[in-house]
Amino acid sequence: MFDFRIEFPRLKTPIALIIDDPAPYVNHLYYLKRYLNPKYPAYYEEFKTIPNDFLEDFISVVKRWPVKGKFSVIPNPAGQGYLDEGLRGYPKEGVERWIRLVKDEVAPLFDITPEMITHTNAIDLETGELLPMHEQTWASRQTAETLTPYIAKALETLKKLGFETSGVTSPGAFGIDVEAEYVRAVLNAVKKVYGVKLAWYFLKVDERSHVVYPRLAYLDKYRGEAVVSIVSGNDDVIWSTMTPESRRSWSRRRLLEYADCYITGDGKAGRLVELLNAGSYVVFHTHWNSLWSNDARHGLAVMEEVLRRINTLVGDRVLWMKLSEIACYYAASKTLDIHVDKSPDHLRLFIDNRFPCPDLTVSFNCGFKVDEVYLEKGSFRSGWTEAKTSETVMKLEKSVDELRPNTWVQKGERLIICFDNRLGNTVEVKAA
Structure with missing residues (x-):
């Protein structure tokens, strides 16, 4: 799930x-x-x-x-x-x-x-x-x-x-x-x-x-x-x-x-x-x-x-x-929509958020051990088979202690990502 x-x-x-x-x-x-x-x-x-x-x-x-x-x-x-x-x-x-x-x-x-x-x-x-x-x-x-x-x-x-x-x-x-x-x-x-x-x-x-x-x-x-x-x-x-x-x-x-x-x-x-x-x-x-x-x-x-x-x-x-x-974080947390494209070794998460905010922190079960996470600019529309990306904003760092801005950590199969949603709206996750 x-x-x-x-x-x-x-x-x-x-x-x-x-x-x-x-x-x-x-x-x-x-x-x-x-x-x-x-x-x-x-x-x-x-x-x-x-x-x-x-x-x-x-x-x-x-x-x-x-x-x-x-x-x-x-x-x-x-x-x-x-x-x-x-x-x-x-x-x-x-x-x-x-x-x-x-x-x-x-x-x-x-x-x-x-x-x-x-x-x-x-x-x-x-x-x-x-x-x-x-x-x-x-x-x-x-x-x-x-x-x-x-x-x-x-x-x-x-x-x-x-x-x-x-x-x-x-x-x-x-x-x-x-x-x-x-x-x-x-x-x-x-x-x-x-x-x-x-x-x-x-x-x-x-x-x-x-x-x-x-x-x-x-x-x-x-x-x-x-x-x-x-x-x-x-x-x-x-x-x-x-x-x-x-x-x-x-x-x-x-x-x-x-x-x-x-x-x-x-x-x-x-x-x-x-x-x-x-x-x-x-x-x-x-x-x-x-x-x-x-x-x-x-x-x-x-x-x-x-x-x-x-x-x-x-x-x-x-x-x-x-x-x-x-106010911005709470509005985002109550209104954003997501689209997920997933394969055994790759996951793309598109986030449609009308109230972009820094330090947006999301988590989900990705089903594989993560190697790299990228923040990208993307788009998705009804009828498309998958989300499309236009630009890679940055590679997110793996956190070694506490979660900081633009970092990620994996606990078991659960991936937790903190990123600046004002810079990008799509997260690309690659398996090890």
């Missing part, structure tokens, strides 16, 4: 860290309490500004430990001004330096997305006036036609700043009540601003399920269009580090207890380990305010310990990926 499977990339579990809510200077929680909901906790209003040097602290952590994921940049934080024009009450050079640091130091590791426009009050695109409701409340009454220009405005602002993205982040539960409309709007906006046909969004959290996978929210396979919903598998347990009670009682023991919620000091327990051991994607999120902890920065210290534990204790089992990379 051929038993074709799409494996995790490089046989490692995809893992990603999501950072919600960053912006230069503006603490959006202050504005949420003051202008939208006075019943929010008092500590929301304790600080109006998050100092820009906190970004430098964050960068030092993510450069010290391997990590990838998603990092939001709010285009018009709390309605205080579009970032490409400047923020009211804050120095323009400070805003520009913050953006430059994100572009130079954060963007190589994290997808940069808008978290819609203000993350507080919805904004009237025609007048620029703030509306007396949260963006997620406004979104719950919209259609794809009205959501599209709103999301596009957020993306256009980031594009003016020099960021490229194929995804967005929902502020709060933005879009959850009209998700079918939201999905269409995300795709339409990403296509309009960046010309991209594979879009993704972060909206949902599932901190209890044994396994948490991305979800294919929309697919038009023959147009090569898709939208992937990326789901976080944990709660933001360090949110409470903002509270006065947490800050007053802080200790090294508390830091380690928080880290244990993600992964214990021996790497055997914690929510992220549960997901890893269950064969799940491991996507987890936190917030800029959670890391900053109302200037105590305790949350960032916890996250550094979490990253240290992940990379030292289970680092050989995971592959850090941006959310765009996860």
Whole structure:
């Protein structure tokens, strides 16, 4: 039996860290309490500004430990001004330096997305006036036609700043009540601003399920269009580090207890380990305010310990990926078609994939001992007796330890191949 499977990339579990809510200077929680909901906790209003040097602290952590994921940049934080024009009450050079640091130091590791426009009050695109409701409340009454220009405005602002993205982040539960409309709007906006046909969004959290996978929210396979919903598998347990009670009682023991919620000091327990051991994607999120902890920065210290534990204790089992990379891989894994030509000493596998990705990893029983594997460009149509190849891209190397890009390994009769599907779509396997 051929038993074709799409494996995790490089046989490692995809893992990603999501950072919600960053912006230069503006603490959006202050504005949420003051202008939208006075019943929010008092500590929301304790600080109006998050100092820009906190970004430098964050960068030092993510450069010290391997990590990838998603990092939001709010285009018009709390309605205080579009970032490409400047923020009211804050120095323009400070805003520009913050953006430059994100572009130079954060963007190589994290997808940069808008978290819609203000993350507080919805904004009237025609007048620029703030509306007396949260963006997620406004979104719950919209259609794809009205959501599209709103999301596009957020993306256009980031594009003016020099960021490229194929995804967005929902502020709060933005879009959850009209998700079918939201999905269409995300795709339409990403296509309009960046010309991209594979879009993704972060909206949902599932901190209890044994396994948490991305979800294919929309697919038009023959147009090569898709939208992937990326789901976080944990709660933001360090949110409470903002509270006065947490800050007053802080200790090294508390830091380690928080880290244990993600992964214990021996790497055997914690929510992220549960997901890893269950064969799940491991996507987890936190917030800029959670890391900053109302200037105590305790949350960032916890996250550094979490990253240290992940990379030292289970680092050989995971592959850090941006959310765009996860979205592409997941879309490919759910939609590709194959054609197989096989003889006793030769096998040709043609893969029709509308969402080509690096590190595409597949396995199958080939029925013979393998000597050589080649990556080629090929084609196949209904009615043809076999797939045709036009160009040999490269000879894939036999792996001697762990599976690396453009290598293969055989375990018994099962052949596992990892290759860059953007370069070639046909695998030629020759017997020894």
